[in-house]
Amino acid sequence: MKNENSIKVGIATERMVNDEFIDAWKRAENDAIEEKEEKLYYLTVKTLLSALSDKRLILLQTLRHLGDTSIKALRGCAKIT
Numbered sequence: 001m002k003n004e005n006s007i008k009v010g011i012a013t014e015r016m017v018n019d020e021f022i023d024a025w026k027r028a029e030n031d032a033i034e035e036k037e038e039k040l041y042y043l044t045v046k047t048l049l050s051a052l053s054d055k056r057l058i059l060l061q062t063l064r065h066l067g068d069t070s071i072k073a074l075r076g077c078a079k080i081t
Contacts, residue, residue, distance in 0.1 A: 012041040
């Protein structure tokens with residue numbers, strides 16, 4: 001089994017976040033949680049973008065373009081750009 005740490009960042013309404021929390025709570029009560037999930041939601045695109053510097057936004061775009069990759073491959077990519 002791989003030891004992967006990841007966090008999902010996205011945009012969601014307050015209602016969506018509340019519903020997801022309630023669902024997770026119910027699954028925890030029933031011991032039905034299979035894997036840990038870490039998520040960070042912003043309420044609007046504007047608030048998400050305000051939290052990111054230009055360099056971080058470029059980094060996220062690069063990571064999305066590369067897909068699953070190793071730290072060593074990322075380091076090589078950083079030396080090229």
